[in-house]
Amino acid sequence: MNKRYPFCIKLPFVLWLLAAALLFAPQAKAQYFGQNKVRYKKLDFKIYKTPHFEIYYYIKNDSMMKRFAQESELWYTLHQQVFRDTFSKPNPIILYANHPEFQQTTAIDGEISVGTGGITEGLKNRVVMPVMETNQTTRHVLGHELVHAFQYHMLLGRDSSNFENIGNIPLWMVEGMAEYLSIGKKDAYTAMWIRDAYLNHDIPTVEALTNGNKYFPYRYGEAFWSFLGSTYGDTVIVPFFKNTARFGLQYGIRRTFGYDDKTLSRLWKNSIENTYKAYLKDTVQKPVGLKVIDDKIGGDMTVAPSVSPDGKYISFLSSKNLFSIDLYLSDARTGRIITRLTSKTANSHVDEFNFIESAGAWSPDSKKFAYSVFAKGRNRMLVVSVPDGKVLNDISMGKAEQFSNLTWSPDGKNVAFQALSEGQSDLYMYNFDTKKVTQLTNDKYSDYQPMFSRDGKKIVFSTDRATYDQVLSQEITFNLAEVDIATGAITNINVFNHANNLNPLYSADGTQIYFLSNRDGFRNMYRYTIASGKVEQMTDLFTGICGITEFSPALSISANDDVVYSYYRSQKYTVYNAKASEFTPVVVDGGKTDFTVAMLPPTRAVGVDLINSNLNNYLAYPKLSTDSIHCVGYKPKFKLDALASNGVGAQIGTYGTGLSSGIMGVFSDILGRNQIYASASVNGEVYDFGAQGVYINQEGRWNWGFGLSHIPYQFGNYNVTPTTIQVDGKPVNVIDEHTDIIRIFQDAVQGFMQYPISKQLRYEIGASAARNSFRIDRYSNYFEPRTDADGNTYYVPIQFRKHKISREQYRDETGYDYRPFSVYTVGTSLTGDDSYFGIAAPLGGYRFKIGADYNFGTYKYYSPNIDLRGYVRTKPVTFAARLYGTGRFGDNNNNLYPLSVGYPWLVRGFDLYSLNSSSTSTTSLWNSNQLSGQRIAVANFEIRLPFTGPEKLAALPSKFLFSDLNLFFDAGLAWNSGDKITLFKTQPEVLSTSTVTDPNTGEPVTLYNLSRVPSLSVGLSLRVNLFGALILEPFYAFPINRKDVKKPVFGFNFTPGW
Known part of the structure; x- marks a missing residue:
């Protein structure tokens, strides 16, 4: 009797590492595919210390920074009266000079969108935000985020609530x-x-x-x-x-x-x-003019409409394709979309359009269009020709790293815009001939939404210079002003004081200024006559003319007095086009305002009105003395961010006493530039302890780090063999029923570097060294055979023994030699990702990775790899294709476990365990050898339909089930050096035969040397996104060239769609 039963691999620590992978998710995403957060320049942070805050900054504008520090303390005073809570230690605020640099922050993992004004995170209670384009918005975002800081402090502090209560x-x-x-x-x-x-x-x-x-x-x-x-x-x-x-x-x-x-x-x-x-x-509710662009034409979000000077075209930004904001060109009279002027897909160097509070500008001849985009860590101006969308210019604006709301001069030589520089909002002008940027205003006030006069000598704009620090309220409102370009003289237009007067535009003859105002609590269009000062109300809408935010441009006028505006109704933005003469102007008092309708219901307040009283007297509170603001050098403050455990357990059983426990931790500095991710676990005996740690440095353009790990893997064999043991000094013949537990200990060190070339492209290099050693423990139950009175044999347990056995003994007994070995690897790759994800898989764009590794040590070989993926979206489906290949080239690589295409994430329908692994029978030439080799190549094609999920994307709307329905074709080929490959055969060819003797039966057996053919399958699958935690893919596959199955093969895949 000598039976061997290998049982399933037991990898408790590996399963724990799958949980730990969630902790490493931000880095894991970037290791294979995923877009990059590029840090285009290193920022030299300092700290302003106030009684309740530590403000991390690098802005070279002391007066602005001191005002920001004072306002932080003002907001603390106001919020503290509501929450009745105090900060026991200074709360960190990380302030960036502009939004493009805020998007590069390392304090917050993951991508930061254009529309994100600020973030307050709960681990360190850090407020992370940029200086916004206006003083009012910066003040508001600061006050908003500090409310979150108080919320976290209240929930995570002395109160009985805890972090879980936030849910x-x-x-x-x-x-x-x-x-x-x-x-x-x-x-x-x-x-x-x-x-x-x-x-x-x-x-x-x-x-x-x-x-x-x-x-x-x-x-x-x-x-x-x-x-x-x-x-x-x-x-x-x-x-x-x-x-x-x-x-x-x-x-x-x-x-x-x-x-x-x-x-x-x-x-x-x-x-x-x-x-x-x-x-x-x-209230007059019907908007004036023709409805030219609604949600049926422009999608759910149609913003920043801009009419061409000749009145023929309207450009607008739209979410029409669901996955990105693109720039469209439409007919100004019918709204029919003529073309998509540009998109992120067509311009991969563009990270995002500046669409929240910005509009583009037409050239005077209506043949060019200029707009602001996010690219290379700053805003840049793209100029495209109309209507073909060809990029004519890609211009950086010098020290103006964030800019918006462009306006083109009547002579076509200049573009003016608002911009942020060192935390200050001013007007600038770019000259196409000299390629120079000229600063037109330079002060603490916010200057916004400029427009050239018809003669090009003046610019009208919105500004807070009449109200900033002039009223007690926290609200900083905008008046109108004109600047003389030649002299720099600024003239305030005294109309509707303390209202927000925005989006000023000159009439076609230059004698009047159209603008939007909330002077009576509604949002309507007005007209100001420059010579007389007369003010007329042009619309009387119950909702209003507006964009995504109150400060978004929503009004545009052509040189023919075509008025294009964005009307808000039913939570949608609809674009109307009307002649100025179609409106019915009503003369109103330019010095009168009434904000009763601006008060949120109910109009009258009952009880303690603490918040509004405080906000109305915002500047009445004493400002923090500048003597209480101290500037100190930056200190990283490296500390533990989070600690998680999977609990502790103990067990006593046949194989002894075991422990089960695991812990994960995240450490970082205050800016998130240096991070340590660590996990440790024990599952079983002391030998089953494992740990890994990774250090990541994100301070500069290069990301680099290193990792250390000790990981135990465990599997085993069950055997029954006769043997002789000593019992009380006497030899006894017994049956040894034993389990051999084989542990593989992998001790590894790795280093890696990553250079993000752009948001979509990065270069990676890495090196690692791993030592693999083994331990074999045998757990033996000895049974003595005995005979009863009837002559029947039965077995009596007489002894249990656990002992370690040597590699040599195990080799002699089983033929398996678990010799320690070392593997050293160096590698490099180029990775690109400009895809966008749908419900359970990418639906558009492309991905690729091209790389190579060199392995040396016990085994020496080269391993090139290529992975190319493309996605073409044609509503309602996406056509997806992938080409993947890798292999091993060099000495003794045949000693390694072979590569295989028989996995459902490569080729569905060819599960290794469903195939005949013997090559000694002609009943089925197709066997597992066809799927394994030292080199593999895979091709996949899918037609993906978002099946259930969001109404605007999926075929069947659902709030609970999110899935893709896919038709697929898979092909995979595995081979070794010297194998014959026949690509266009459905069955392998018999190249030669040989006869050997079966050692168990002594009978002759014929072996077949077969050619290699591709594994082909077609089928249907459903990828289900389980609440973002797991993607499950059940599939039915029809293996084209398998003769051993007559029905479709059903299976599961647990990986996201490629």
Whole structure:
């Protein structure tokens, strides 16, 4: 009797590392595919210390930085009165000079979008934000993010709540509170959204706010908090927030207000209806002109419309293709899209369009269009020809690293724009002939949305120079002004003081200025006559003319007085085109404003009005003395960010006592430039302890790091053999039923460097050294054979023994020689990724990786690899293709475990275990040898249909099931050096035969030397995205050249779509 039963590989530590991979997710993403966060320059940070903050900055503008530090303390004073909480130690604020540099931050992992104003993270409670394009927006973002800092501090501090309680709080509560506490009850922009909800009978309930994504949490959340503060007093805010964190939203409402969410929803709805019904009947609601671009033409988001000087074209930015913002050209009269002028796909060097609060500019002859993009760590100006979209110029604006809202001079020689430099917003001008940038204004005030006069001698713009530091309120409003280009003299236009007067444009004859204002709480278009000072109201809309934000351009005028504007209705932006003569102007008093309608419902506040009182007296609070602001050198403050455990367990069994425990930790400095990811685990005996750690340095353009690891792998064999042992000094013949546990210990060190060439392209090099050693432990149960009275044999256990056996003994017994070996590897690769992901797989763009490794040590070989992937989106499907190949070339590589195409992530329908592995039978020439070799090549093609999921993308809308339906064709080939390959055969050829003797039976056996043919399959699969945690792909595959199966092969794949 001598039986061997190898059992399944047991890899407890490897399974633990799969969990640890979640911790390493930001780095793991970049190791194979994924786009890059490029740091184009090294920033020299310093620290401003105030009583409650440490402000990390590098901006060379001391006066601006001191104002920022003072405002941080002002916001602390205001928020502290609401939260009744204090910071026990200074809270970090990391401030960037502009948004392009903010997008490169290492403090926050992952991509930062153009629309992100700031981020407050919970691990270190860091506020990370850029200086915004206006003083008002910077003040607001700072106040907003510091609300989040107080929220985290309250939930993670001395309170009984903890980090897990944050999950109980819906997003509208978190973001809405931050908006309400930093803006207050007076908000004409949010009031416009709520009027729109009232007009469309679409006022959301608490449940709809919480469970859907239809209602923007910032705007509707702010309005709901304002309702609560006005109805119950601002003292209810913190108790409601805490109760929700502790008990969930439903119990939080009952505990705070004494009734359920439905009652609270009805009260809010009644408040809105009672507020706005008096205004609706007297308001002209129909927009003037032709509706030229709506959601059917331009998609859900159509912004920044700009009419050409000749009035023939309208350019606009749109999310029409769902996955990116692109620039389109349409007919100004019909709205028909003529062409897509440009896109990120067509211009891979463009990271993103500057679309939130910016519009482009037409050349005077209507043949060129200029616009601002994010590229190479800054804003750049692209000039394209119309209508073919050919890029004519790609221009950097010197020290103006962030700029927007371009305007082209009438002579075509200059482009003016607003820009940020060292945290200061000013007007600049670029000359196409001299290629020089000239600064037109230079002061602490924000200058915004410039436009050249028709004679090119002046520029009209919006500015806060009449209100900044002049009023007590936290709100910094915008007036109009003109600057004389030749002299630099600035003239303020005294109209609608303390309202936001934006988007100024000269009329065709240059005698009048059109602009948008919220002077009466609504958002309408007005006209100012320069000579007389007369002000006329051109529209009277219940909602308003607006873009994505209050500061987004929404108005454009041609040289023929064609007025193009963006009308907000039903949560959508619709573009209208009208002649100036079509409007019915009404003369209004330019010195009168009334913001009653700008107050969020209800109009009257009951109870303690703490927040609005404080905001209205923002500058009445004493400013922090500059003597209390201290500048110190940067210190990294390297510390533990997060620690996680999978628990501790113990067990006692046949094979002894074992422990099971694991821990993961993340360490970093305050800026996130230096990071350590570490994990450790023990699963079984002390030999099963494993650990790994990775250090990553992201300080400069090069990312580099190194890792150390000790990882145990474990598998085993079960055997039954006769043997003789000593019992009480006497030899006894026994049956040895034993289990051999083989442990592989891999001790490795690796180093890596990565140079991101652009957001889409990077170069990587790496080296590693690994030593693999073995330990074999035998667990023996000895049974003595005995005979009963009837002559039957039975076995009695007489002894159990655990002992370590040597490599030599195991080799002699089994023929397997577990000799220690070392592997040293150096490698390099070039990786590109300009794809966009859909529900469960990429749906557009491309990916590639081309690289090579050299392995030496015990085994020496070269291993080139290539992976090319392309995706062509043709609604509603995507055509996807992949070519992949790798191999081993060199000495003794045949001693290594072969490569295989028999995995479902390569070729579906050819599972290794479903095939006949014997090459001694002619009943099926197709066997597992066809799938394995030292070289492999794979080709895949899929037609991908977003099947269930978001309504705008999937064939079947679903809020719960997110999936892709795929038709696929897979082909894979594996071979060794010297093998004959027949690509166009469905079955392998018999090249030669040989006869050997079976050692077990003594019978002759015929062996067949076969050619190599591709493994081909077609089929259908469904990739299901399980809440972002796992992608599961069940599939039916039809193996084309397998003769051993008559039905489709069903299987599962657990990897995201390639």
